[in-house]
Amino acid sequence: MSPDSKKTFRLDGREIPFREGQTVFDAAMAAGVYIPHLCHNPDFEPHSSCRLCTVIVNGRPFASCTQPAVAGQDVRSDTPELNEMRRDLTDMLLVEGNHYCPACEKSGSCRLQATAYALGLQDSHFPQLFPHRDVDASHPDIILDRDRCILCGLCVRISRSVDKKNVFTMTGRGIATTIVVDSPSGLLADSKVSRDDEAVQHCPVGALMMKGEAFKVPIGQRPYDRAPINEDSVARFRAREAALHG
Amino acid sequence: MWREEAPPAMDELRGILESHERDPGELLQILIKAQHAYHYIPDEAVALIADHLRVTRAHVRGLVGFYSFLSDTYLGEYVVYLSDNITDRMQGSTGLATYLCNRLNVTLGQTRQDGRVSVHFTSCTGMCDQGPAGLVNGVAVTRLTRLRMDLIAELINARQPLDAWPRELFLVEDNFRRSDVMFRRAFDPGAALKAAMLRGGDETLKEIQHEESVDPSSGHARRQGADETLKELYRSDLRGRGGAGFKAAIKWETCRDISALERYVVCNADEGEPGTFKDRVLLTTYTDVVFEGMTICGYVIGASRGILYIRQEYWYLKSHLEAVLARRREADLLGRNILGSGFAFDIDIHWGAGAYIAGMETALIESIEGRRAKPRKRWPLPVVAGLNRRPTVVNNVETFAAAANIALKGGAWFAGHGTSHSAGTKLFCVSGDCERPGIYEYPYGVSVREVLRDCGGLDAQAVQISGPSGVTISRLEFDRNLAFEDLSTVGTCMIFGPQRDMFEVVRNFAHFFRHESCGLCTPCRVGTSLLAALVEKVAAGKGSPMDVAEVQRISQLLKTTAHCGLGQTAPNHLIDSLLKFRGDWDKRMMTTEFVPAFDLDAALHEARQLTGRDDALAHL
Numbered sequence: 001m002s003p004d005s006k007k008t009f010r011l012d013g014r015e016i017p018f019r020e021g022q023t024v025f026d027a028a029m030a031a032g033v034y035i036p037h038l039c040h041n042p043d044f045e046p047h048s049s050c051r052l053c054t055v056i057v058n059g060r061p062f063a064s065c066t067q068p069a070v071a072g073q074d075v076r077s078d079t080p081e082l083n084e085m086r087r088d089l090t091d092m093l094l095v096e097g098n099h100y101c102p103a104c105e106k107s108g109s110c111r112l113q114a115t116a117y118a119l120g121l122q123d124s125h126f127p128q129l130f131p132h133r134d135v136d137a138s139h140p141d142i143i144l145d146r147d148r149c150i151l152c153g154l155c156v157r158i159s160r161s162v163d164k165k166n167v168f169t170m171t172g173r174g175i176a177t178t179i180v181v182d183s184p185s186g187l188l189a190d191s192k193v194s195r196d197d198e199a200v201q202h203c204p205v206g207a208l209m210m211k212g213e214a215f216k217v218p219i220g221q222r223p224y225d226r227a228p229i230n231e232d233s234v235a236r237f238r239a240r241e242a243a244l245h246g
Numbered sequence: 247m248w249r250e251e252a253p254p255a256m257d258e259l260r261g262i263l264e265s266h267e268r269d270p271g272e273l274l275q276i277l278i279k280a281q282h283a284y285h286y287i288p289d290e291a292v293a294l295i296a297d298h299l300r301v302t303r304a305h306v307r308g309l310v311g312f313y314s315f316l317s318d319t320y321l322g323e324y325v326v327y328l329s330d331n332i333t334d335r336m337q338g339s340t341g342l343a344t345y346l347c348n349r350l351n352v353t354l355g356q357t358r359q360d361g362r363v364s365v366h367f368t369s370c371t372g373m374c375d376q377g378p379a380g381l382v383n384g385v386a387v388t389r390l391t392r393l394r395m396d397l398i399a400e401l402i403n404a405r406q407p408l409d410a411w412p413r414e415l416f417l418v419e420d421n422f423r424r425s426d427v428m429f430r431r432a433f434d435p436g437a438a439l440k441a442a443m444l445r446g447g448d449e450t451l452k453e454i455q456h457e458e459s460v461d462p463s464s465g466h467a468r469r470q471g472a473d474e475t476l477k478e479l480y481r482s483d484l485r486g487r488g489g490a491g492f493k494a495a496i497k498w499e500t501c502r503d504i505s506a507l508e509r510y511v512v513c514n515a516d517e518g519e520p521g522t523f524k525d526r527v528l529l530t531t532y533t534d535v536v537f538e539g540m541t542i543c544g545y546v547i548g549a550s551r552g553i554l555y556i557r558q559e560y561w562y563l564k565s566h567l568e569a570v571l572a573r574r575r576e577a578d579l580l581g582r583n584i585l586g587s588g589f590a591f592d593i594d595i596h597w598g599a600g601a602y603i604a605g606m607e608t609a610l611i612e613s614i615e616g617r618r619a620k621p622r623k624r625w626p627l628p629v630v631a632g633l634n635r636r637p638t639v640v641n642n643v644e645t646f647a648a649a650a651n652i653a654l655k656g657g658a659w660f661a662g663h664g665t666s667h668s669a670g671t672k673l674f675c676v677s678g679d680c681e682r683p684g685i686y687e688y689p690y691g692v693s694v695r696e697v698l699r700d701c702g703g704l705d706a707q708a709v710q711i712s713g714p715s716g717v718t719i720s721r722l723e724f725d726r727n728l729a730f731e732d733l734s735t736v737g738t739c740m741i742f743g744p745q746r747d748m749f750e751v752v753r754n755f756a757h758f759f760r761h762e763s764c765g766l767c768t769p770c771r772v773g774t775s776l777l778a779a780l781v782e783k784v785a786a787g788k789g790s791p792m793d794v795a796e797v798q799r800i801s802q803l804l805k806t807t808a809h810c811g812l813g814q815t816a817p818n819h820l821i822d823s824l825l826k827f828r829g830d831w832d833k834r835m836m837t838t839e840f841v842p843a844f845d846l847d848a849a850l851h852e853a854r855q856l857t858g859r860d861d862a863l864a865h866l
């Protein structure tokens with residue numbers, strides 16, 4: 001870190017150093033403090049839609065993934081109230097779709113499932129909404145199962161900014177929001193998507209998956225079978241920070 | 247269901263596309279015209295539009311799926327939308343909808359077999375003082391009765407073009423019941439703008455009056471007037487009339503001071519808050535005042551482009567608004583060289599397409615740019631990076647009208663009215679159970695009781711202040727004041743008489759928010775749905791104290807974690823209602839701790855039939 005980076009803010013009583021332009025979230029994770037999150041992936045532009053990363057800054061709630069770090073501010077994150085809200089948000093994402101973890105190919109590498117575990121969410125409290133959403137299995141390599149989509153918008157952002165293909169967009173609104181695919185028929189098979197697209201690699205749940213690869217890593221040896229998501233996320237974040245800024 | 251016979255010819259769309267630049271920002275405006283032309287957006291149109299604007303088809307479909315007035319299925323030659331605000335319901339809209347559907351022989355929400363007509367509900371159309379109201383092919387119809395529904399059904403069955411329908415169906419009244427210092431007399435177009443430009447000395451006065459002597463390159467006359475006008479705005483202490491109450495002078499000055507090649511003035515005429523209709527009245531009768539306020543803003547901040555973003559429910563005002571703009575250009579009050587001062591400014595109109603969230607300022611900017619109206623990230627603010635990522639002032643219609651008055655009469659004059667924290671006067675939209683619904687202008691600080699007295703609604707049991715996102719007050723609170731320091735408000739007072747069941751009010755509001763959530767963030771998208779379902783559970787007589795606790799828990803979650811004001815305020819009505827009108831909830835509740843939403847025993851019915859059992863053990 002450069003010498004002018006002595007700025008800090010307080011997070012749950014601990015001093016967190018940050019660089020100018022960093023968000024509360026980025027600084028906290030780089031300092032080894034896990035803030036639960038689902039729609040954010042530090043390699044891509046933040047979106048602030050899942051709201052799991054909500055923290056209290058100087059008494060007011062903000063999404064930490066988009067909130068700029070400011071010297072001297074007081075941030076609360078690991079509080080019983082906030083963790084309960086995060087559990088409720090995770091629960092909401094589970095009941096909003098049709099999730100069947102025990103039978104899901106993504107089990108063990110799904111960030112939604114792992115986050116639920118990390119937050120101590122034992123079972124669903126809210127009633128299931130049982131939406132009717134289409135599965136698109138038309139593509140030879142890729143499957144889009146909207147039932148498991150949590151509308152994090154990562155595929156939309158990545159396809160636009162990294163793959164430069166703009167394959168995914170959202171349509172509908174409110175509870176009827178769904179992913180649409182850009183092609184004349186609206187099907188993946190007729191779109192420009194291909195197996196090496198970044199957009200397909202980063203889906204946090206089992207909504208966008210490669211066909212035929214689901215069980216390459218056996219259940220029990222998958223990332224979140226080995227280590228809880230908080231450790232894994234923080235480790236990845238620190239490695240990334242070290243690579244970027246030494 | 248109506249089935250499409252053959253794809254419609256796309257000639258009309260080609261014409262529409264030719265009249266628009268190949269700018270993705272035109273997308274929503276093109277879709278609105280295409281929807282009016284075809285009564286849906288066929289696949290062929292999606293492809294043509296996407297090619298013309300060089301955007302993806304998915305992007306086009308994304309907009310069609312987002313905005314209420316766009317549809318990917320054919321809605322019929324005549325498309326009827328009935329306003330579904332609680333005030334319309336209190337005026338009998340539900341029964342009238344059934345009546346109209348019967349007369350037309352259609353199912354609500356479905357296109358008639360012959361492709362002639364469909365009938366739908368939509369959120370509040372802003373005619374609460376003359377409801378039940380609706381829209382026919384985009385044009386407002388008011389004061390609906392069975393007689394009028396008969397007439398409408400006849401006209402549709404006879405395929406009469408809208409132009410041939412009796413004018414009285416489309417009559418929209420101002421109902422301006424009380425005016426105070428701001429809207430007392432007619433406004434002389436140009437007067438406020440001249441006053442703004444002339445502030446700061448007699449020299450410049452002469453220059454502008456004689457038009458020819460201004461040197462546009464020096465810009466001196468212009469800047470001095472702008473600075474002095476900004477000072478007047480500071481003196482006035484004007485706070486935004488669109489809800490949040492932010493000081494207008496700070497917003498304008500911040501925007502002015504950020505260096506940029508261009509900056510913009512946006513007038514927010516989305517007016518989506520149910521029960522609110524003051525902006526409609528201002529744009530009908532005080533049109534020049536509003537446009538002049540925008541022009542003065544452009545002059546003060548150094549913008550050359552203004553945009554009026556207006557909800558499509560007010561489509562019937564289109565020719566009027568365009569005529570006023572044309573007249574102002576003619577009179578050199580808009581254009582390249584306004585009043586000969588060298589100042590250039592013009593105003594375009596952008597239409598919304600049915601989305602309450604589009605009134606939220608960053609969502610509104612997204613909508614102007616031709617995208618789904620989703621709020622942006624919290625930072626940067628629009629005054630720093632708004633439309634086209636350039637500094638942008640977004641103000642409410644009434645705020646601009648007040649700014650024009652301040653430019654004309656000075657900040658001290660304005661600050662001399664109202665209270666110490668809420669300067670000036672405010673328009674209130676009064677509707678519901680009272681004798682004289684309509685628009686009332688009062689100085690800030692007026693009590694609810696005084697408003698009720700003037701409009702003839704004193705026997706009310708409750709007033710909803712500021713729309714569903716606002717506050718529900720009971721008769722114990724009628725002496726409270728309408729001002730930022732007490733009951734802060736966009737100016738909406740929906741009155742509920744003693745005969746009303748206050749639970750029906752929350753039922754209406756809960757569905758409104760469920761329908762209008764943009765879907766971006768988890769708490770609002772899922773929470774409004776869960777809340778509406780809980781309210782329905784109570785309505786069905788299956789509510790228990792546990793459900794009430796659940797409503798409170800989800801409400802708290804929305805208030806704390808939702809991304810924008812919509813989600814954060816969506817539970818207000820529920821919290822207030824539980825606090826103040828618990829009786830109307832309790833009378834439908836079961837007394838046990840918890841009742842499931844479904845009937846366990848009934849659910850076993852099928853299993854019993856399949857197994858042929860009906861003994862005691864096969865029942866719960």
Ligand SMILES: Cc1cc2nc3c(=O)[nH]c(=O)nc-3n(C[C@H](O)[C@H](O)[C@H](O)COP(=O)(O)O)c2cc1C
Nearest residue numbers: 486487488514516517518605606607641642645811
């Ligand atoms: C869901 C939502 C809807 C809104 N709708 C409107 C509206 O229809 N008109 C309006 O002027 N402001 C609306 N606002 C407030 C605007 O975001 C913004 O504060 C306002 O236009 C600023 O203008 P003002 O300072 O003149 O009030 C809305 C805000 C939210 C959160």
Ligand code: SF4
Nearest residue numbers: 149150152153155203
């Ligand atoms: S498909 Fe996956 S990446 Fe895309 S929005 Fe859904 S959950 Fe996110």
Ligand code: SF4
Nearest residue numbers: 764766767770810813
């Ligand atoms: S609070 Fe609701 S309307 Fe606002 S961003 Fe979130 S989902 Fe959209």
Ligand code: FES
Nearest residue numbers: 037048050051065
């Ligand atoms: S991680 Fe910040 S809102 Fe999703």
